[in-house]
Amino acid sequence: MFPDAGPSKAVAIVIGGTTITIGLVSSVGQLDSRSRLATQPRDGFATAMARIEQSVEALCEADSVDPHAIAGIGIGCTGPVDTSTGVVVTDYTLPTWKGHSVTRYLSEAFQVPSVIANNADTAVLGEAFVRDALDQTVVLLTLGTGVGGGVVINGVNYKGAQGEHPEIGHILVRGDGPKCYCGSVGCLEMVASGSAIGASGRRAGFACAVEVFEQARLGDAHAKRIVDRAVQCTSRGVWTLLHTFLPDILIFGGGVMEAHYDLFAPTILAVLARATMVPLHAVSLAQAQPGNDAGLIGAALLLRRHLRASVM
Ligand SMILES: [Zn+2]
Numbered sequence: 001m002f003p004d005a006g007p008s009k010a011v012a013i014v015i016g017g018t019t020i021t022i023g024l025v026s027s028v029g030q031l032d033s034r035s036r037l038a039t040q041p042r043d044g045f046a047t048a049m050a051r052i053e054q055s056v057e058a059l060c061e062a063d064s065v066d067p068h069a070i071a072g073i074g075i076g077c078t079g080p081v082d083t084s085t086g087v088v089v090t091d092y093t094l095p096t097w098k099g100h101s102v103t104r105y106l107s108e109a110f111q112v113p114s115v116i117a118n119n120a121d122t123a124v125l126g127e128a129f130v131r132d133a134l135d136q137t138v139v140l141l142t143l144g145t146g147v148g149g150g151v152v153i154n155g156v157n158y159k160g161a162q163g164e165h166p167e168i169g170h171i172l173v174r175g176d177g178p179k180c181y182c183g184s185v186g187c188l189e190m191v192a193s194g195s196a197i198g199a200s201g202r203r204a205g206f207a208c209a210v211e212v213f214e215q216a217r218l219g220d221a222h223a224k225r226i227v228d229r230a231v232q233c234t235s236r237g238v239w240t241l242l243h244t245f246l247p248d249i250l251i252f253g254g255g256v257m258e259a260h261y262d263l264f265a266p267t268i269l270a271v272l273a274r275a276t277m278v279p280l281h282a283v284s285l286a287q288a289q290p291g292n293d294a295g296l297i298g299a300a301l302l303l304r305r306h307l308r309a310s311v312m
Contacts, residue, residue: 008071009063010303011056011110012296014119015039015077015102017093017145018255020048021292022055024063025300027071029129031293035059041093045100053109073106073114074303076122076295078146083163086116092181093146115306118165119295121157124150126298127251127288136248139241140288141168143234143264144254147189151245169193171240173233191233194256200226213260231264235271246278253288261287 009032014021016039023034035055041048060067075086079093086103088094103114124140131138134155141149149168151158160166167182174186178196190196194209201212204222215223242250252261252268265285272280288294 008069009065010071010300011060011067011073012299012303013052013056013073013075013106014122014292014295014299015075015094016119016292017041017078019292020052020055021296022052022059023293023296023300024059024065024070025074025297027304029297029301031296033059033063034291034293034296039094041095041097043096045097048097049102049105049109052106056110067110068112070110070112072112072303072307073103073110074122074299074301074306075102075106075114075116076119076292076299077102077116078119078148080165081116081118083115083117086114113303113307113310115303117157117299117302118148118150120148120150120168121165122298122302123253123288123292123295124152124251124298125157125301126294126296127249127253128152128155129297129301130289130294131249131286133249137245138249138251139245139247140251140253141234141238141241141257142254142288143192143194143252143256145194147193147237147254149241151247168237168241171237173236188233188237192230192237192256197226197230197256200229209256213263216263227260227263231267234264235268238268239271239275242272242275242280242283243278247283249284249286251286251288253294257287258290 009024012023012025020037020039024032057067080089086101088097091098103116107114128134128138138152147169169189170187172186173188177185178190179185180187180190198209206212212223216227
């Protein structure tokens with residue numbers, strides 16, 4: 001259940017490397033309306049925030065909600081983000097945003113409380129909520145612009161040392177590269193993210209990741225090799241997640257998975273079928289909710305919990 005924190009609607013925002021989704025979520029966790037805009041991080045932090053502000057106001061106006069009377073703003077944001085200050089920590093996925101606080105800007109703009117978490121954390125929390133699985137172990141792997149994921153155990157996002165979010169995109173899946181921005185070689189993100197597939201595609205003469213997938217489906221050998229490598233490496237990453245967490249539900253999300261799950265699923269299932277040390281039959285595999293709907297609901301749930309904690 002959503003914590004009872006008043007009847008007002010919450011604004012939920014999911015910031016990805018490519019798209020920002022904004023929604024209004026009721027006090028019982030119902031996503032009432034949503035809008036979408038391109039992130040365009042290179043335009044600068046202030047420009048992006050001004051566009052988010054306009055979109056929130058437009059969404060509220062369309063729903064006859066006073067934007068200054070909302071319960072608050074829950075945010076899921078890509079990339080490492082300091083959840084206590086709202087500051088974006090690196091500029092890898094959001095160039096020009098590094099060092100800026102998303103929560104401070106939006107709280108000041110609307111004069112309401114706000115809370116921020118990694119977008120994979122809000123997504124997996126929302127998935128657990130909509131699947132009525134807040135008392136279970138739920139793991140989400142996202143293949144989108146980057147690769148990430150999150151873990152919910154008994155309704156709470158799993159956090160590691162120093163409260164840090166698990167970095168599922170940096171599970172090693174290849175011993176021989178490619179080099180990752182984290183300093184290592186062979187990380188899952190460097191092979192299976194939309195960015196990595198696009199980069200490999202450009203070296204083979206394709207325009208972007210979308211074209212690589214299109215051509216792979218048409219049987220082009222170069223494109224198929226790039227996609228097959230992404231699929232194989234993803235299967236290794238999923239094997240690691242299965243054996244580490246043995247989740248009740250293992251969910252696949254992100255833009256790449258939403259569009260191309262059919263290309264990944266057969267190999268993932270074939271690899272997982274070799275598992276003999278875990279009760280695979282007890283693990284449900286699922287595709288994430290379409291769009292960022294679960295992420296929006298998860299962001300609103302985090303906000304409700306934050307508000308409840310601050311009045312107790
Ligand atoms: Zn890495």
